[in-house]
Amino acid sequence: MSKQVQQLDRVVIRFAGDSGDGMQLTGDRFTSETAQLGNDISTLPNFPAEIRAPAGTLPGVSSFQVHFADYDILTPGDAPNVLVAMNPAALKANLADLPRGADIIVNTDEFTRRNLAKVGYQASPLDDGSLDGYVLHPVALTSMTVGALAEHDVSKKDAERAKNMFALGLLSWMYSRPYESTIRFLERKFAARPELVAANTAAFKAGWNFGETTEDFAVRYEVKPAKMNPGTYRNITGNAALSLGLVAAGVRSGLPVFLGAYPITPASDILHELSKHKRFGVTTMQAEDEIAAIGAALGASYGGALGVTTTSGPGVALKGETISLAVALELPLVIVDVQRAGPSTGMPTKTEQADLNMALFGRHGEAPVAVIAPRSPSDCFFAALEAARIALTHRTPVILLSDNYVANGSEPWLLPDVDSLPDLRVEFATTPNGEDGKTFLPYLRDPATLARPWAIPGTPGLEHRIGGLEKADKTGDISYDPANHDFMVRTRAARIEAIEVPDVEVEDPDSDARVLVLGWGSTYGPIGAACRGLRQRGLPVAQAHLRHLAPLPGNLGEVLGRYERVVIPEMNLGQLAHVIRARYLVDAIPYNQVRGLPFTATELETMLEEVVKNA
Amino acid sequence: MPEPVALKLTTKDFKSDQEVRWCPGCGDYAILAAVQSFMPELQIPRERIVFVSGIGCSSRFPYYMNTYGMHSIHGRAPAIATGLSVSRPDLSVWVVTGDGDALSIGGNHLIHALRRNVNLKILLFNNRIYGLTKGQYSPTSEVGKVTKSTPVGSADAPFNPLSLALGAEATFVGRTIDSDRKHLQSVLRAAAEHEGSAFVEIYQNCNIFNDGAFDELKEPATRDDYLIRLEHGRPITFGADGQFCVVHPPGGFGLEVRETASVPADEIVVHDATVTEPAYAFALSRLPGFDLRNTPIGIFRDVRRPSYDSVVQEQGATARAKSTGTPEEQLAGLLSSGDTWTIL
Numbered sequence: 001m002s003k004q005v006q007q008l009d010r011v012v013i014r015f016a017g018d019s020g021d022g023m024q025l026t027g028d029r030f031t032s033e034t035a036q037l038g039n040d041i042s043t044l045p046n047f048p049a050e051i052r053a054p055a056g057t058l059p060g061v062s063s064f065q066v067h068f069a070d071y072d073i074l075t076p077g078d079a080p081n082v083l084v085a086m087n088p089a090a091l092k093a094n095l096a097d098l099p100r101g102a103d104i105i106v107n108t109d110e111f112t113r114r115n116l117a118k119v120g121y122q123a124s125p126l127d128d129g130s131l132d133g134y135v136l137h138p139v140a141l142t143s144m145t146v147g148a149l150a151e152h153d154v155s156k157k158d159a160e161r162a163k164n165m166f167a168l169g170l171l172s173w174m175y176s177r178p179y180e181s182t183i184r185f186l187e188r189k190f191a192a193r194p195e196l197v198a199a200n201t202a203a204f205k206a207g208w209n210f211g212e213t214t215e216d217f218a219v220r221y222e223v224k225p226a227k228m229n230p231g232t233y234r235n236i237t238g239n240a241a242l243s244l245g246l247v248a249a250g251v252r253s254g255l256p257v258f259l260g261a262y263p264i265t266p267a268s269d270i271l272h273e274l275s276k277h278k279r280f281g282v283t284t285m286q287a288e289d290e291i292a293a294i295g296a297a298l299g300a301s302y303g304g305a306l307g308v309t310t311t312s313g314p315g316v317a318l319k320g321e322t323i324s325l326a327v328a329l330e331l332p333l334v335i336v337d338v339q340r341a342g343p344s345t346g347m348p349t350k351t352e353q354a355d356l357n358m359a360l361f362g363r364h365g366e367a368p369v370a371v372i373a374p375r376s377p378s379d380c381f382f383a384a385l386e387a388a389r390i391a392l393t394h395r396t397p398v399i400l401l402s403d404n405y406v407a408n409g410s411e412p413w414l415l416p417d418v419d420s421l422p423d424l425r426v427e428f429a430t431t432p433n434g435e436d437g438k439t440f441l442p443y444l445r446d447p448a449t450l451a452r453p454w455a456i457p458g459t460p461g462l463e464h465r466i467g468g469l470e471k472a473d474k475t476g477d478i479s480y481d482p483a484n485h486d487f488m489v490r491t492r493a494a495r496i497e498a499i500e501v502p503d504v505e506v507e508d509p510d511s512d513a514r515v516l517v518l519g520w521g522s523t524y525g526p527i528g529a530a531c532r533g534l535r536q537r538g539l540p541v542a543q544a545h546l547r548h549l550a551p552l553p554g555n556l557g558e559v560l561g562r563y564e565r566v567v568i569p570e571m572n573l574g575q576l577a578h579v580i581r582a583r584y585l586v587d588a589i590p591y592n593q594v595r596g597l598p599f600t601a602t603e604l605e606t607m608l609e610e611v612v613k614n615a
Numbered sequence: 616m617p618e619p620v621a622l623k624l625t626t627k628d629f630k631s632d633q634e635v636r637w638c639p640g641c642g643d644y645a646i647l648a649a650v651q652s653f654m655p656e657l658q659i660p661r662e663r664i665v666f667v668s669g670i671g672c673s674s675r676f677p678y679y680m681n682t683y684g685m686h687s688i689h690g691r692a693p694a695i696a697t698g699l700s701v702s703r704p705d706l707s708v709w710v711v712t713g714d715g716d717a718l719s720i721g722g723n724h725l726i727h728a729l730r731r732n733v734n735l736k737i738l739l740f741n742n743r744i745y746g747l748t749k750g751q752y753s754p755t756s757e758v759g760k761v762t763k764s765t766p767v768g769s770a771d772a773p774f775n776p777l778s779l780a781l782g783a784e785a786t787f788v789g790r791t792i793d794s795d796r797k798h799l800q801s802v803l804r805a806a807a808e809h810e811g812s813a814f815v816e817i818y819q820n821c822n823i824f825n826d827g828a829f830d831e832l833k834e835p836a837t838r839d840d841y842l843i844r845l846e847h848g849r850p851i852t853f854g855a856d857g858q859f860c861v862v863h864p865p866g867g868f869g870l871e872v873r874e875t876a877s878v879p880a881d882e883i884v885v886h887d888a889t890v891t892e893p894a895y896a897f898a899l900s901r902l903p904g905f906d907l908r909n910t911p912i913g914i915f916r917d918v919r920r921p922s923y924d925s926v927v928q929e930q931g932a933t934a935r936a937k938s939t940g941t942p943e944e945q946l947a948g949l950l951s952s953g954d955t956w957t958i959l
Contacts, residue, residue, distance in 0.1 A: 032954050035954065036954065036956050038956065038958060225958075228958050229958070231957070232951060232955050232956070232957045233955060233956055233957070234951070234953055234954060234955045235954070244950060247946065247949065248946055248950075251943060251945075251946045258698060258701075260698060278930055278931045278933075278934035278935070279931075279934040279935050279937065279945065280942065280946070280949075281935075283701060283702060283927060283931065285697070285701065287694065287727075288723055291691060291694065291724075292691070292694035292723070292727065293694075295691045295694030295695040295697075295724070296694050296695065296697050296698030296701070297698055298698065299667070299695035299696055299697060299698030299699035299700075299702075300698040300699060300701070300702040301698075302695070302699055303698070303699045303702050303703040304702075304703070305702045307698065321688050321691075322688065322691065325687060325688050415950050415955070416950070418946050418947045419943065457662065457663065457665045457699070457703065458662055458663055458706065459662055460661075460662045461662070463661055463662055463682055463683055464684075465677050465678050465680075465683075465684035465685070465686065466684075466686070467677070467678070467684075468686060468687060468688055469686065477633070478633075478678070
């Protein structure tokens, strides 16, 4: 039976189920199949902090959303066209996000009276007409999977667990995805247990064949490859890209990379990834706490390595005193903050941009550091290189503000040519720099960068002592001299301002916009998609996005001055807006949301439309 | 640890140009002089020696050593020194700390450095008081200590630094006294030769806020009867006339002091710092009370266990041995690993 094939330009699918149902894996495999096909992709995993919340409950729901299209896309999509709900909790938790007319595929086996009661359904939503506005596909996923594996030598439990592969097979058929990479993946994953390779492969094929034969799915869809720049791509998450960026920084600087880290969500994956790359001269140390993690990194920097520490907001709070020491010692140090919702433990698996104030100002004394933020998952690679460049060239701590959205989200990444990456080589001090040719002045500065020499232990003739006490200019001796302190405080501020950062670019295709949307970090995608939407409807709007938050680009004041209205959307209560207002005296309009989720392009478009029409 | 080389260094070579600014009469002067005159013995070039300290009176130490040095932040010296030592196996890294720095604010870093067996030589100057903040009780002060912050006496029990270090699986544990240069240097010598963490407690007099805390161990009239000088392979006897000895009573858990005359010679414990089981050294660490009677000094424990540094270095070397190509080629390979696709 051949089915009707319909062409679509974009699709958003959300896989949702219990934490133990394997939804992240299912979404990840579907993404990989889609990448092979050449669609543009953006993904959004969303999972609870609990490893295994009680089965079948709302807090235990884990989901993975993938947006793919035949053109370049910027976000994981606002509203799913398709929801795969593995149980009543997954349906209930996600239904509100679905537009009317969306497809819902449910695993009917899980819609038992007990499971319905767990999430407060009085009657089954599959029967009571409440889903009439959607295209409902009731599929007995579990029992069909178990049935398909009847002849396989696996336990009933293992057979039931393969239901996610049945669902993946069905969706792969529906959207005409190539499945070879998934079969290869299963062969790798279960290499030690061939019976599971066979069972999961059979479940996948059963799902595929079910789509092919059942009359419930009358249409099959295709999404053509996107027009993307030529080259080799891979799908990559922000945390993975950031890790590779740090490895690349080690290669391009010729320095060993030392990571001190303490496990914390959502940054731990960087520690996991970097621990695999020892052959590049990367050392990872899982420290006893956040303070030791940055302490060890600073100690390694003192010894001539690129010291790095990776953490999330609560960890940065603990590291504050050591960052301040690094400011005084004027040594390179990269601090990665994968932001999550706060305050306190907050919502560890949900995103937020509320650590900007802490990054800019969160230390005792006048302790300025450089701050940068990546705009997308693959951009984390280049942001890591840029953080390393600033740290090494300017001998300063650099805070890199990633967040859970870019860290765990993924997108296709056009692999860069290694030779095109920035040259990060540095020179250590090797000879005395005093006028007499004998003395070494550890705080005699490079006139251009104001950076002091990096004289590492082991260098004969340059023995010197540094520390957190205020130092005299040039000699670095302890000094309580009032004028010297004033000079040193101002010099440390000037050092950061002296960092060369590229001008901020403005996207204003017809140069007729009167409203500028200014963002930073992970909001780039939703803001960009909203601006495109407005322009397509003939409403001019300009977009500028900051990578460098300290120092700010030199042309920013001039850019802000060109527009009648400046809107600043942030996933906090207006932290960048505060800086912009204070520094440039611009009456910027903050637009803020702290729901633990990225902005949707739709809500930003609606908000911006009002501003643009009234400008 | 750097390999020793023949060098003609003297005490003077290790004195920095900075004026020493401890209170006159402070025990730190004696320790500094002892360390400076011991350093040439190491036969390690000055540039390969690094002193890292935290905060407190003792932590000013690096400024006075003409080596590399870092005066860091309160309690964190072991963590900072760990990063330095692990990434630079060619250096000799020393940590100078005090009872507040190491055992209060920095307790966590100390125990973890010791359990990891990082190649650090940790010198803890114990004066049983906070000096730099002007006289509050410390985590080694005796219960009931009357200070500015405890006007009716402290209520909390102190740490025994050596018991703590041994509980943290330290591979080298020793104790010495500021005023006994010869003994101090003998312990430093053994610590320097030890591969891995060496923890040395140095009783140090704060003549301003806790003067005379260790007088019984120093006064000619009392010291011989109070001090137990541990010597590897020798029966543990002490007292002006060797009238006391240490025994392990049958059925008991620890060690006890007896009169030598009342004990058969073969029941006197023969000191062995290399006993793998830490219970023996722990029992030694429990002998003295706060009256300082029965205070062992010397090397309590000196056992071999691979240092954290050496294991980390070995893992790196193994990984590098398996790889081929230039770093750039390897990086290109890493970037393009996994599922990739090409658009023409």
